[in-house]
Amino acid sequence: MLDDFLAFTLRNQPPVAPSGTTPGGMRWRWLGQGMLEIIPPRAIDTHIVLSAGVHGDETAPIEILRDLVADIAAGRLPLACRLLVLLGNAPAMSAGKRYLDDDLNRLFCGAHRNLPGSAESPRAAALEAAVAAFFANAVGARWHLDLHTAIRPSVFERFALLPQREAGYGPEVFAWLGALDISAVLNHRERSNTFTYFSSSEHNALAATLELGKVMPFGQNDLTRFAAVDAGLRRMLTSEAPAQSATQPRIFDVVGQLNKQSDAFVLAVGDTMANFTAYPRGTVIAIDRDERYVVSHDEERIVFPNPKVKNGLRAGLMVVERPV
Structure with a gap:
């Protein structure tokens, strides 16, 4: 399962065993289709949620997370945080669509309850529950990075959206965004029903929606174009500092x-x-x-x-x- 978490998710079958331990001592637990928790053997005070595929046709970030999970499982990536990996709209991913009935990224913060007949509503509820359980007793730093690709080209190829947050964002957040090859940042001033706003407002996570490039079908992504993003995520997961060479993103309100x-x-x-x-x-x-x-x-x-x-x-x- 862990060697190709994407293929396993698309098959939509329960694993033979719902939990286990990697050769490197990482404890893992399958929480449902496209949902995986991985915990190092020692106590950790950093808790990171990485999600992708909230829009099922945005495939490059999904493939990036697939490779990260495989490397953690094989011992090539020495995880130094509690990690929750979420492949968001797994049913839409299987269908090769952005969504089935409704945009999943507009159904968080309980908005799914207003559309009980939508195919996306149960998925939004399940993702909320997984994040809530993950952060329930988490002491220390909390992060949620939701990875996307955009439908259209952009003046800034990679950019981030920061959900409205009363406490604001410190320099550490912008340092990490720069390390993730983000060149522009949008600061939201209003509440929303996005996945990252849910994690930020309900669970006090430092959250960001990352737009990393162009939408492409599975198997047609040139992942070398995402090398800097991948390297930044690996530094974060191994508790290294952001790369000093990172450029400070331009900030937009x-x-x-x-x-x-x-x-x-x-x-x-x-x-x-x-x-x-x-x-x-x-x-x-x-x-x-x-x-x-x-x-x-x-x-x-x-x-x-x-x-x-x-x-x-x-x-x-x-x-x-x-x-x-």
């Missing part, structure tokens, strides 16, 4: 959200632009019946533009770079 309220919603600037495309003050970005979003800062950049989302969901974010 979310200043507006494009909400699709009706079928009349359109992006006035088109819908083929890259993430982080910049627009000057006065530009009309989106129109929805009588409502318009107009750039009110000297420059705003658009992130995640998607006019095809369901009504009532976010169709894009507008961000402004924070002065150095």
Whole structure:
């Protein structure tokens, strides 16, 4: 199972034994489809959740986690933290789809209870329960990195989204994001129903959603393009310090959200632009019946533009770079 956790997850069969110990003394426990806990033999005060595949078609991060698990199991990666690996929307992964009924990354913080008939609702509840149990008695540092790839190209190939957090984020977080090859960071100012907001708000984890590149089908990813990301994750899992050569990411604050309220919603600037495309003050970005979003800062950049989302969901974010 551990030598190819992805293939085992896609088969969707229970293991012969639900727990065991690796030759290197790591204790592992299968918690359900795509959910695996690994604990070193000695006491640890760092607790890390790594998730991927919350969108089932974002395959490169899933393959990265597969390889990390295999190396831990084989003793090639000396784990120095408690680790929870979650392959998020496993049913959608098996179907080769982004999701089956609803975007899983909008169903956390209990939002799944509003859609009891959705194929994604039981999965959101199961992932919440796994994270809650993992952090229940965790003393020390808590992290959750949720790994994604983007549908469209980006001015900044790798970027991160930090969920709204009353305590803010210290320099350690930005140092690690730089070490993970992240060149831009978005600071959210509002609550949401994403997986990382759930871990941050409900379990006080330092959480980040990482957008690491372009969506590709399984087996078509050039994982050498993710070498810096992989190296950063390995340093984190072995309790090494972030690489000193890491570049400090540029920081952006979310200043507006494009909400699709009706079928009349359109992006006035088109819908083929890259993430982080910049627009000057006065530009009309989106129109929805009588409502318009107009750039009110000297420059705003658009992130995640998607006019095809369901009504009532976010169709894009507008961000402004924070002065150095």
